Each structure stands twice: as C-alpha cells, then as structure tokens.
Amino acid sequence: MRVGPIELSSPVLLAPMAAVTNLPFRTICERFGVGLTITEFLSADALSAGDPKAAAKLTASLGGAPFGVQIYGREDEPMQRAARMAVRIGAALVDINMGCPKKRVVAGVCGSALMQWPAMAQRLVRAVIEAVPAHVPVTVKHRAGWDERHRNAPEFACAMVEAGATMITVHGRTRTQGFSGSADLDIIRRVRAAVPGNVPVVGNGDVVDVDGYRRMRAHTGCDAVMIGRGALGNPWLFRRIREVEQGRPDPGPPSVAERREVFWRHVGLIEACEPLRGRIHELRKAGVWYTKGLRGVDRLRRRMWQIHEPAALIEAVEGFFADRLGSAPATGVSAAGT
Ligand SMILES: Cc1cc2nc3c(=O)[nH]c(=O)nc-3n(C[C@H](O)[C@H](O)[C@H](O)COP(=O)(O)O)c2cc1C
Structure with missing residues (x-):
C-alpha cells in the first residue's frame, strides 16, 4: 500500500x-x-x-x-x-x-x-x-x-x-x-x-x-x-x-524460546535507548509482556514488583524462561544485531 x-x-x-x-x-x-x-x-x-x-x-x-x-x-x-x-x-x-x-x-x-x-x-x-x-x-x-x-x-x-x-x-x-x-x-x-x-x-x-x-x-x-x-x-x-x-501459512504463536530471545533483544534496546531513570519500568513491562500466559507467571509478576534493580529484574525473568525451557539461565545474552 x-x-x-x-x-x-x-x-x-x-x-x-x-x-x-x-x-x-x-x-x-x-x-x-x-x-x-x-x-x-x-x-x-x-x-x-x-x-x-x-x-x-x-x-x-x-x-x-x-x-x-x-x-x-x-x-x-x-x-x-x-x-x-x-x-x-x-x-x-x-x-x-x-x-x-x-x-x-x-x-x-x-x-x-x-x-x-x-x-x-x-x-x-x-x-x-x-x-x-x-x-x-x-x-x-x-x-x-x-x-x-x-x-x-x-x-x-x-x-x-x-x-x-x-x-x-x-x-x-x-x-x-x-x-x-x-x-x-x-x-x-x-x-x-x-x-x-x-x-x-x-x-x-x-x-x-x-x-x-x-x-x-x-x-x-x-x-x-x-x-x-x-x-x-x-x-x-x-x-x-x-x-x-503473502499467501503463506500462518506461522502461529511464538515458542517459549522465541519469547526469550525477543525479551533479550528488547532488553538490549531498552539499555541502549532509554534513560536510566525510566529503565526499571520499561524492563518490568517487557518482562510482563513476553511471559504473558505462561505457566507460573503470576508468581514471577509478584516478584518483579518487588525488584527495583535492572540486573536483578532481568535475572528473574531469565530464570523463569530457563525453568520453562529446562536450560541453565543465560547471563548477559547479547542483544546486538537489533
Ligand atoms: C496506552 C495507549 C496509549 C495511546 N496513545 C495514543 C497516542 O499517543 N496517539 C493516538 O493517536 N492514539 C493513542 N492510543 C489509541 C491507539 O492508537 C488506538 O487507536 C486504540 O488503542 C485502538 O486500537 P487497538 O484496539 O488496536 O488498541 C493509545 C492507546 C493506548 C492503549
């Protein structure tokens, strides 16, 4: 168009x-x-x-x-x-x-x-x-x-x-x-x-x-x-x-691994673009968004509201994803290439 x-x-x-x-x-x-x-x-x-x-x-x-x-x-x-x-x-x-x-x-x-x-x-x-x-x-x-x-x-x-x-x-x-x-x-x-x-x-x-x-x-x-x-x-x-x-099949909703990947990408962009002052709010929002509807998310959300430090918040969300995926939590996954 x-x-x-x-x-x-x-x-x-x-x-x-x-x-x-x-x-x-x-x-x-x-x-x-x-x-x-x-x-x-x-x-x-x-x-x-x-x-x-x-x-x-x-x-x-x-x-x-x-x-x-x-x-x-x-x-x-x-x-x-x-x-x-x-x-x-x-x-x-x-x-x-x-x-x-x-x-x-x-x-x-x-x-x-x-x-x-x-x-x-x-x-x-x-x-x-x-x-x-x-x-x-x-x-x-x-x-x-x-x-x-x-x-x-x-x-x-x-x-x-x-x-x-x-x-x-x-x-x-x-x-x-x-x-x-x-x-x-x-x-x-x-x-x-x-x-x-x-x-x-x-x-x-x-x-x-x-x-x-x-x-x-x-x-x-x-x-x-x-x-x-x-x-x-x-x-x-x-x-x-x-x-x-474009006439192709609907790829369907994202997997947990895809959600995790986009969460990290979003985190990288927040760190690159958002001033320190509003960062915790933006990170919390991203954490809520990409975990929506997953099993056990209510507990994670309650925890997120008690965290006021960006690194700890990212760690909590990553831990949640790692649990769902049965993998070790990643630390500092790069958001480069956004
Ligand atoms: C949090 C929020 C902020 C919005 N801010 C704007 C805005 O800045 N400018 C605007 O034209 N509409 C704004 N809207 C309206 C949306 O652009 C859109 O017209 C409305 O949400 C209906 O579309 P939706 O049902 O797809 O959300 C806002 C809506 C929401 C929920």
Whole structure:
C-alpha cells in the first residue's frame, strides 16, 4: 500500500501509543515486519518550546525503516514548527492526532475535540502541509465521532482529505466511549466509502489476531489495519499477518524460546535507548509482556514488583524462561544485531 510517495512493505501499522511506542518497541515491531510505526502523540506546543521530555520522544527508526511522527495541538505555528522538527529527523509522514480522548487534551480543543470543529481541523491540516516538503504526507487519525449523537467520521474524514490529508486512520469508537464497548466496523466502512479511492483509509480498533485483521479488511474494505493493544508483547502478530497476506501459512504463536530471545533483544534496546531513570519500568513491562500466559507467571509478576534493580529484574525473568525451557539461565545474552 502507498501513502503518497511512501510504499509500505505491509498493510499493517503499529498504532501510536503514549508510553508504549518508544524506540525499543518500534524497533522490535519493525523486525517482525510491521509496515509503519508512528511515535506516540507529541505536544506541538512542548516540542516547539524546546521541552526536553517531548524532544526525547522524537526519535527516528534505528534501521532506516519508514516511520511517522504524530503531533497534536490547536495553533498553526507550533504545529508547523513541530512538523518541521519531525521532518528534520527523517519522518516519512506527519500524523495529526484528532482522536485523543484525554480530558486535558480535549480541554485545550486538541485531539478528539477537533472532530467538533472541522473547519479548525482543516486549517491545522493546511498549516502543517504548508510547513513540510511536498514529499512528506500529512495524515490524520481520528475516532468515529465525539459521542453517540455525533458520529461524523465519514464527513470529517472527507473534510480532512479536502484540506490535503493523504491518509485517514479511523478508530471505530467515539470520544465518550473511550476504550469501552467495541470498535464499530460499520463506521470505518462508511469512511472508506466516502473518502476518494486514492486516499488510503486505515481501520483501527480491537484487532488482536489474524482473524481480527481479516475481519477488519473484509468488513470495512479498508486499505490497511492499525494495531495497538494487540501488539503489546506480541510483535509476532505482524509477521503472522504478513505471511498470511503473502499467501503463506500462518506461522502461529511464538515458542517459549522465541519469547526469550525477543525479551533479550528488547532488553538490549531498552539499555541502549532509554534513560536510566525510566529503565526499571520499561524492563518490568517487557518482562510482563513476553511471559504473558505462561505457566507460573503470576508468581514471577509478584516478584518483579518487588525488584527495583535492572540486573536483578532481568535475572528473574531469565530464570523463569530457563525453568520453562529446562536450560541453565543465560547471563548477559547479547542483544546486538537489533
Ligand atoms: C496506552 C495507549 C496509549 C495511546 N496513545 C495514543 C497516542 O499517543 N496517539 C493516538 O493517536 N492514539 C493513542 N492510543 C489509541 C491507539 O492508537 C488506538 O487507536 C486504540 O488503542 C485502538 O486500537 P487497538 O484496539 O488496536 O488498541 C493509545 C492507546 C493506548 C492503549
């Protein structure tokens, strides 16, 4: 599938997720064949004011794979400055967040609040397009609508395309739904039908397996699928979908040995990319992710919460894997080659 001049290797995108889609996780997903990763949403105001926390999250892919940067805001100039910063680090596209339901975001008329103000949203799209070179697509991610009475995704998507958006991603829930209920595939189908055929529409919401991917494509006619929560600790999903898409058999879920290998790879990336301060949290998250569903994991989890030192935490997870595999625990397995 194409987004403007960018050819994606697979019609599956990793959803932007705050505090999740950092560089280590994006890199892992790239290894498993995701078509595109996108940074978590970054405040245009914070970026353009030089906030170091926001700047630290503006990261280019390690291996040169295409990546998008997602920004949010409501004023043209900070959005333009943030978009130029994204382009400077090599972003293949700039995505504008018009779906975030958080109170502090919508209170500032950003994120999903923009779905109530299509003219303002159009102005932002035009401003960002003006700020970036012509070869960098500007895309929009939004929801089904603001609430049950205002499910305006089809009209809203068309307005964004009219303003120049090159790709539309729709999460099939309203803002007031947050993450409750289930994603409405019908509204994604209506967006696909409404938007001109040369603009890709990406369906998003509740896809956690190959069947869910197939269902999303078949029911909505969308050009690609974006996966968020279903990819947490499960980057194999991208490989499974890619194989099936290319007419090969589904390789199935990972073995314990594969989980262990990816855990170590993730650890190496965390050590290379994440500041010392947040490292224990990231390691714990990786430990939880890659051991999910395995026998005896509850005990490991309880232990992990009591450990506050990175090396000890890695050792506990490795010991758990070694037990399951009947092998001696490895120490300092290299994560090189990521
Ligand atoms: C922890 C978390 C953080 C999220 N952060 C963002 C974000 O920064 N930008 C965004 O557009 N959506 C964000 N989302 C929404 C996801 O991108 C996606 O639209 C939503 O989770 C539905 O897809 P899923 O069912 O595949 O998870 C976030 C979701 C989660 C669970």
